[in-house]
Amino acid sequence: MNRPIGIFDSGVGGLTVFREVVNHLPHEDLIYFGDTARLPYGSKSPEAIIRYSLECATFLLEQNIKLLIVACHTASAHALEILQEKLPIPVIGVIQPGFELLMQSTRSQRIAILGTESTIASGVYQNLIRQHYPMASIFAVPCPLFVPLAEERFFDHAAADLIAAHYLDPLKEANIDAALLACTHYPLLKRSIHKALGPSVKILESAFTCAEQAQAVLCLNHTLNPQEIKPAYRFYATDHPIRFSTLAKTFLGYEIHLTLIELEKNKKV
């Protein structure tokens, strides 16, 4: 009941999910884990992503978590089922919440998914949508430069506008009415994405819906913390890039204390 919730991501982007979980579950202890030594996941192979995800999950299990949230879209796309199969606790990802939000928001069922190369290539969103909405028109666009642009804080820069236009201009003729930001970093570039897509397209993020799902899972399993405690938040990373702290402040609005750990020393699930 008073065990912590674990959240992992390849880096700092999952803090968008962390923030929403804090808002939805203000009395739960949280452990955030960023696999910064091996980021980005988005350009790696499915095999590597699965191996890394299992190692991250093992570390968090050792911290006695009661629920695992896979905040990384790439890891959710490739490793969620394996984690759900292997772990003795509930595991939720960001794909299902993102999918639900997107399909609730579209009227025309002409929709776009923007994500990393790996997320898009996995076809996970496309398959989920086709399964439930066979008539939907899906435009899936990999935008590999968005993560480095966000990490470099090019939030409102002409170069970000040009790169967004480069990736998204082909969508103009697609006549979509909603686009899902299927990567935790992309909300930081929302302004450039908005300019490229035009005012008639709703731009959606899965962090809010993912936190709602976490709340529902704990409630259903009767594992919500019954005490109204002041929660403890712990942050771990596998490497300490110079920019982690700066970026954490951008995502959360306050400084965090980061503990560095070496994953290779931990055994696999």
Add this chain to the structure above:
Amino acid sequence: MNRPIGIFDSGVGGLTVFREVVNHLPHEDLIYFGDTARLPYGSKSPEAIIRYSLECATFLLEQNIKLLIVACHTASAHALEILQEKLPIPVIGVIQPGFELLMQSTRSQRIAILGTESTIASGVYQNLIRQHYPMASIFAVPCPLFVPLAEERFFDHAAADLIAAHYLDPLKEANIDAALLACTHYPLLKRSIHKALGPSVKILESAFTCAEQAQAVLCLNHTLNPQEIKPAYRFYATDHPIRFSTLAKTFLGYEIHLTLIELEKNKKV
């Protein structure tokens, strides 16, 4: 004598060095190793870079190489001395050749070093220059977006020009006459860098000088291959990102066959 030369890099960028080594030493077998599962090195900590470099070197030693070339500037900056100390074969990096080329090319001793965050923060070029040319004015500029831009093939794009201008415009008042591209990816963005720096600044790469040094080391140690063989080239990587093959073709002009290996299974030096 007929043992291969090993070249390692965090990814595909070291193929610029591979190409020059092929030109300078056309009868030597070469093994290229890209640690693509953990790239980029440029934003990781010195400890992580040293650990990864030792693992890459161990793999290449097991292939019985006679010389190791560290084609990655970030790894050269942080791990070269440790590799030279621990390995039973000669090890050369890209720092010393780049430094020599830069100092031969400048007249005013007002110079710029463009590199990854980690290479610039290491101070390795700055220290080397100050030691030998205490009067030199050094402008060291981290350009973190250049690697992803090059990997995304934004070679001649307005966004690359804007990003180059963002990083390099502050140099305009510095009145430099030479700039070293202290990262193997940066030559792919030479046009944008050239536009940003202006026509009076010489733009230098260390790959050519590095290959010259490899030739000199083998010659001095009498370990050049005495037979005029048709050489064998082998390519290994720790992960197979979708873009590796495309990029390899961009760097080399021909297709390569890539063998995937898992480093974690190899023991450390």
